[in-house]
Amino acid sequence: MLEFDSVSKSFGGLHVLQDVNLRVPKGSIFGLIGPNGAGKTTVFNLATGLLQASGGDIRIHGQSLRGLPPHQITRLGMARTFQNIRIFKEMSLLDNVVVGSHRHLHYGLGGILLNLTGFRAQEQQAREQALELLRWMRLEHKADEMADNLSYGEQRRLEIARALATQPELLLLDEPVAGMNASEKQELMQEIRQIRERGYSIFLIEHDMRFVMGLCDEIAVLNFGRIIAHGQPEAIRTNPDVIEAYLGREDDDTAPEVLP
Incomplete structure (x- = not known):
């Protein structure tokens, strides 16, 4: 459904994303994780037209999103939420x-x-x-x-x-459980599953590892702007590159052996 093909993004001399390749399958709950500053929200901003890629291509249903503004991308079937909630409070x-x-x-x-x-x-x-x-x-x-x-x-x-x-086909959720307590997280996890059952595909960024591991069909891991791992939750949980990038070196006594 959504494809990132060798996508890069630079701000001046700062390379935020480098050669990112992603495939979000139709009907899936797909997670993107990584340390702070890895470039996760930049991925969302590129997909939704808030930023334009410096290189590579992003496609939805095979159609390139290059140069399209956010409202046109919305018409193609993509919607998102934000890390900092943006609602009309009045x-x-x-x-x-x-x-x-x-x-x-x-x-x-x-x-x-x-x-x-x-x-x-x-x-x-x-x-x-x-x-x-x-x-x-x-x-x-x-x-x-x-x-x-x-x-x-x-x-x-x-x-x-x-x-x-x-009425999107693909829903992008940027840290949907940030600030929630354990009970609220469990309730939202069930609601996201129900949204998928109604025919939507979901692509999410989240720091809560238990939430991601318990919800996603596939997970990609971003570190310093590059994808370092991609697979099902169990494979990601025990991947030594992910453990080192996300939680510390394997020879660090303070780093857990596996993700939660």
């Missing part, structure tokens, strides 16, 4: 999610100003779909509350609901 939960659906609405300015039947019908449909997405995220009972009143974990679930409102 809007209701329902309105936050309806915003995500607007790319699928086809009324013009005249329809809005004149309150035409087509405008009202599409807005009603968007609100019904938004309420269903809030139900998926266990937030429907707060649909009319202001987003600013939500807990941190609820705000993250709201951001996922809004991303799903764009």
